[in-house]
Amino acid sequence: MATDLKHDREPTSTIVSDIIRDAQTLFSQQMAMFRAEVRDDFTKTQRALYPVFIGVGVTLVGAILLSLMLVYLLHEQAGLQIWQSYAIVGAVFTVVGMVAAYSGIKALESVNPLPERSAKALEENIEALTHTK
Secondary structure (H helix, E strand, C coil): CHHHHHHHHHHHHHHHHHHHHHHHHHHHHHHHHHHHHHHHHHHHHHHHHHHHHHHHHHHHHHHHHHHHHHEEEEEHHHHHHHEEEEEHHHHHHHHHHHHHHHHHHHCCCCCCCCCHHHHHHHHHHHHHHHCCC
């Protein structure tokens, strides 16, 4: 009869250790999926930013040249002094830049940097492990 009790406990401890091992495997798989998703998002972002930086640089050179042209156009056509022309063009560019920066900041507020699918899957697995009977 004592041997029957011994046999009853061995399967239970095996089941518990299997559950713990499975939970550890599941957690490590979730973390691997999380890392892969973050790495993939970072790579996509990096690839997308290269042409953006090139475009911004070229546009900046063009904007500088056009603003200088506008200054001299105001000076020649409107009869303003050169400092007045610079003030007008500078003020217009400042207002446009501030509006663009504000809209960009508002757009960034809606960005979620966390990988949602991995976080949701991890949350579901933790909930399933903690609510088992």
